[in-house]
Amino acid sequence: MSAAAGGRRVVLGTAGHIDHGKSTLVQALTGEDPDRLAEEKRRGITIELGFAQLELPDGSALGVVDVPGHERFVRQMIAGSTGIDLALLCIAADDGVMPQTEEHLAVLELLGIARCVVALTKRDLVDEEWAAFMADEVRGRLAGGPYADAAVVPVSARTGEGLDELRATLAEAARGLVRAKDGSSARLPVDRAFSIKGSGTVVTGTLWSGQVAPGDELEVLPGGTRARVRSAQIHGQPVERAEAGNRVALNLAGVDTGEVRPGMLLAAPGTVEPTDRFDAWLTYLGAPGAPEALETGTRVRVAHGTAEVPGRVLLMGGRAERGA
Known part of the structure; x- marks a missing residue:
């Protein structure tokens, strides 16, 4: 694989609500179908992580991780997102921001993914006025957050509209990007x-x-x-x-x-020490049906890398709870 823009290796990850066209868009961009399971093809949804390679106009290439959009597969989405440097958030022009759009945005922000490009997918299903309205809605949703300056590119995987612009936008976003994770040990x-x-x-x-x-x-x-x-x-x-x-x-x-x-x-041998506890800065976003505050001792699921394990939150400094 060629070096990404600026001589860096960069991994692109999809994000977005189910049926907003992530896998279809990846296939249109790369020529590779990231859905490899027979069940995925039969049901028309992504269940496990998919992979492809995206050749860019400047001669570089991005490794692509395609994640599931269904709410039942958030763990797989997190597992795929932990290794990415650049996010491709897919929002359907006929549907707009939906629950898993919000959930995936929260994951990207919490993981510290530096840059995001928005693909306004299914452009062929709406007229020009509605596409412009939806693009403004998306920009309004992102305003004030880390992706306020994210480019919004209307595309259609079916007709090919906007694909060249999206490739050029991704190449620009990857240029000079500092990898989210780095270090000398494997x-x-x-x-x-x-x-x-x-x-x-x-x-x-x-x-x-x-x-x-x-x-x-x-x-x-x-x-x-x-x-x-x-x-x-x-x-x-x-x-x-x-x-x-x-x-x-x-x-x-x-x-x-x-x-x-x-x-x-x-x-690399001897470079990582397994542990069953760690100190962390905590951002609590709240959860539907959960108490407004996170109480010390609360049982949680900890997602790290591609693993998910049970855990318990113990607040430091004698605090009993943390508000959302």
């Missing part, structure tokens, strides 16, 4: 693990930091098992070295699929 949250006959265990994920090359040893966390990298691929192409910011597939020796699973982390 860290890769696993989002898929499977076995290939004759090759053994293969894992995929977005390489958060560092680099990985055939022959490297990696630690499978939290268990601590060691694995050796037999080979590495980026979007199906063998590489001598995979660098941070790429979607990577690794063929591993020394482990089977029972020892490395989605939610685990591959890291």
Whole structure:
């Protein structure tokens, strides 16, 4: 894969409400269908993370992570979003901002995703006046937040309208972008693990930091098992070295699929210490049907990387609760 604009490797992630055209748009932009499961094709919805590569007008390319929009698959959306640097928020021109639009926006903001481009999808289903009205509505919703300056590009995956403008806008947004996660040591949250006959265990994920090359040893966390990298691929192409910011597939020796699973982390040995507690600054957005304040001791689900585990919030400084 070519280096992204500015010599950086950048990962683009979709976001948005179910049926607002995320996967269809990715296919129109890249020529690759990110929905690979038979059930996804039968039901017409994304269930698991999908992946593609987007070639840009300046000769660079972005790794694309396509996430589910259904409210039942928010965990998968968070897992996909943790490795992205640039968000493509899809909002249907005939529908506008919907519940999962809001939820996905909150996830992007909490994860600190620096930049966002809005695709006003299904432009062919509305007239020019309504498209302009909806674009203004979207800008109004984003005003005052971190994505107030996000470009809003009307597009139609069916007719091709706006696709070239969207590619150019994404190239501009990626230019000079500082990766959300960086560092010298290899860290890769696993989002898929499977076995290939004759090759053994293969894992995929977005390489958060560092680099990985055939022959490297990696630690499978939290268990601590060691694995050796037999080979590495980026979007199906063998590489001598995979660098941070790429979607990577690794063929591993020394482990089977029972020892490395989605939610685990591959890291350079001795660089990451598993823990069952951590200190954090907390932003509480509230939740439907939940108390207005978050009480100390509240049980929560903690999403980190591609993992989701049960946890408990303990407020520091003797505080009993935190307001929304």
